[in-house]
């Protein structure tokens with residue numbers, strides 16, 4: 073395949089990119105290529121050696137590498153071309169891609185359509201603004217995971233983890249099994265940031281102390297980290313004076329938030345949604361620039377890879393249709409976040425086709441009712457920012473939309489007690 | 491090194507020590523530079539706003555201690571020096587904002603002062619012209635003093651370049667070696683270091699934060715310095731459009747200086763709240779971060795906390811904190827002959843070229859014979875900077891060496907080829923690679939590349955990955971191998 077003839081170019085070879093590429097081929101696109109900066113396809117799944125993947129997509133409990141492997145095999149079978157160790161350095165609004173590649177040299181080409189699937193990155197110490205000295209021994213949880221599971225090293229033996237994201241909790245268990253002691257998982261919010269199943273299986277089952285409503289106010293140690301000071305926080309998340317205490321440690325892991333990686337999207341002029349940090353997309357996952365689509369964590373951070381795969385298949389299918397000359401979604405109805413809704417993806421729908429909405433709330437609440445304008449309403453026992461809400465709108469429901477509707481407000485209302 | 495004899499010993503491999511070393515290498519002098527850290531420029535030089543000031547408009551508080559002449563004499567030397575050494579230098583220009591008439595009058599006086607020193611490029615801008623230059627600047631500003639001469643550099647890369655060029659021209663350059671004691675002897679000095687003894691005839695003490703401590707070893711401390719801690723936050727490149735000049739305004743409160751400046755790499759820096767602090771305690775804290783952000787927003791209201799990707803604190807040594815900014819020592823000790831103390835709290839980077847010349851003059855006055863070094867070569871080649879190559883150059887380079895097609899640091903687009911060059915140049919730690927190539931300096935702050943850089947360092951240096959450190963000493967990154975803690979071996 074010559075790069076000049078590429079129909080669909082997928083940026084990023086993680087679960088999102090692979091799923092998009094396979095679907096693009098299956099939809100009929102001839103030449104589909106994945107550009108991946110790492111040594112091999114599969115993205116972060118290869119370092120996630122724990123299980124819990126594919127429960128929904130495959131109805132099976134798989135490890136990360138197993139889940140990835142199934143997709144990688146399928147990509148090969150369907151004739152997707154993968155270019156590993158290839159870093160895309162630029163995308164223009166006209167879809168011109170430039171990349172540097174260990175195997176292929178310097179590349180510049182213009183595919184018929186593009187799928188953005190760059191995933192997300194972890195917040196660094198600098199971005200979190202943790203005060204203190206700057207010693208060795210501070211890692212994001214994902215970096216530590218790579219060291220432990222791929223490279224065969226244990227960063228230290230007394231660990232503090234800031235943030236209760238999923239990777240952090242999984243690393244708490246992993247490092248405990250490796251013989252390290254996890255002194256504390258420190259979370260600013262009154263509840264954990266990841267999935268309940270990880271709180272139970274990774275923290276409670278291993279008696280790992282969880283400090284809710286706490287933060288780290290200082291890092292100590294000149295050359296290697298020696299300790300952290302933790303303090304309780306008040307309602308506005310500021311440390312409360314007098315509640316500080318010192319916890320000795322030789323390693324600090326950070327698992328306090330993921331940021332969709334959209335530097336390339338910005339170069340291409342793609343419009344971003346401030347709430348998700350990702351591109352605004354329509355129900356076909358087309359971005360604000362025609363011919364550029366996006367799927368997976370680059371659009372919004374998912375809690376489950378299964379959803380990443382589904383969403384990206386949609387992006388891959390649409391990219392293939394667009395490459396083959398098809399028309400995109402017609403008509404744009406905006407979905408607007410109302411009470412206690414942080415974001416909704418997709419940001420616009422056509423109102424013509426059945427569509428799945430993904431949403432997150434701002435705050436934890438019990439006894440609520442989710443209302444999608446006046447077309448759907450659903451009672452929920454509890455909602456949490458860490459658990460994504462997923463709602464399917466069927467054609468019958470969309471028929472209730474009035475002619476000329478331009479906006480639908482989504483609210484998470486308190487339910488009246490009876 | 492167990493016993494070493496040298497004519498001139500320079501203590502400290504910051505921007506000033508290395509500038510002196512390079513200046514001395516223009517002469518046939520047997521000189522040695524020693525630095526306690528495993529690399530150059532890790533003292534004040536690393537924790538810096540990176541601005542090359544003119545100093546021409548500064549008021550002199552006290553003639554004797556004031557570096558202004560060294561600063562304005564340095565300005566014309568700085569750009570050619572950076573060119574010779576292939577160190578970054580970018581003239582961004584400076585805007586000093588004022589908010590009312592009395593502010594304007596103050597700057598008019600400054601302008602007159604600059605003119606009296608032969609610098610006539612300053613301009614007073616009214617609100618509209620200011621806005622045309624910098625549309626994001628606060629609407630409160632009624633105008634600004636514009637100085638097109640101000641530039642930015644990368645002080646650590648400059649320092650590395652100075653050290654390398656000094657070495658090429660014959661200076662004995664030693665890292666990882668600390669001066670522990672100095673005794674005056676008949677012919678000069680007997681210096682005890684962590685790696686052995688050095689006897690020398692002259693000493694240049696450019697020990698930065700330790701300038702007084704090192705001088706005190708031999709009773710050459712005829713001065714007092716106070717450690718002042720400054721704080722700087724780094725903003726993501728994606729907001730680099732906010733401002734293209736270095737912009738500042740008079741501080742609202744003492745020590746609350748507010749500056750925002752572009753860097754040579756596209757990030758913006760904001761800083762620098764300053765406060766007297768315990769020496770060496772360069773930990774950052776919430777208060778500094780809040781002050782810096784608040785003050786920066788007074789200049790550019792759109793700056794957001796979200797755009798901060800990292801921050802750091804560093805030390806400036808001031809002779810007299812109350813007197814203000816510009817305090818320096820570039821003198822032969824009044825108590826110990828042939829012992830020259832060099833310390834500039836601020837702006838030591840800007841003043842480095844003329845300071846180095848001044849130190850050589852002082853040494854010659856103390857009896858050092860200066861015969862020209864006919865072999866002196868002022869040029870030094872920097873390592874490849876992949877991002878700044880043209881497409882065609884990139885294509886060729888990758889075709890000739892595929893390691894340049896392997897991007898290791900995704901945020902700053904640093905290739906394996908550049909990292910290998912940096913290691914060949916002397917980087918032996920993660921920070922050493924970072925300061926030379928920027929691998930790990932981007933928005934993810936090494937989350938992606940640290941394991942890969944560790945691997946390349948281990949391979950190139952021929953040591954196990956567990957021995958790779960962040961910055962030398964006890965700063966190993968990976969303390970154990972898999973299964974080591976549970977008694978097994980892989």
Ligand SMILES: Cc1cc2nc3c(=O)[nH]c(=O)nc-3n(C[C@H](O)[C@H](O)[C@H](O)COP(=O)(O)OP(=O)(O)OC[C@H]3O[C@@H](n4cnc5c(N)ncnc54)[C@H](O)[C@@H]3O)c2cc1C
Pocket residue numbers: 501502503504505506507524525526527530531532533534535536537538539540541542543667668669670696697698699700704719720721722761762803804805806832833834835836837838839840841
């Ligand atoms: C926040 C901040 C912002 C600043 N902004 C600017 C700016 O924008 N422009 C500007 O021009 N200046 C600026 N400065 C000032 C500038 O950084 C300093 O003036 C300059 O770096 C001083 O250089 P130096 O070589 O004297 O010190 P250093 O860089 O500290 O070098 C001294 C060296 O001596 C070594 N050493 C110490 N003791 C021993 C020993 N016993 N044996 C061997 N080696 C030893 C140290 O390890 C160190 O490397 C800023 C400073 C700070 C803190």
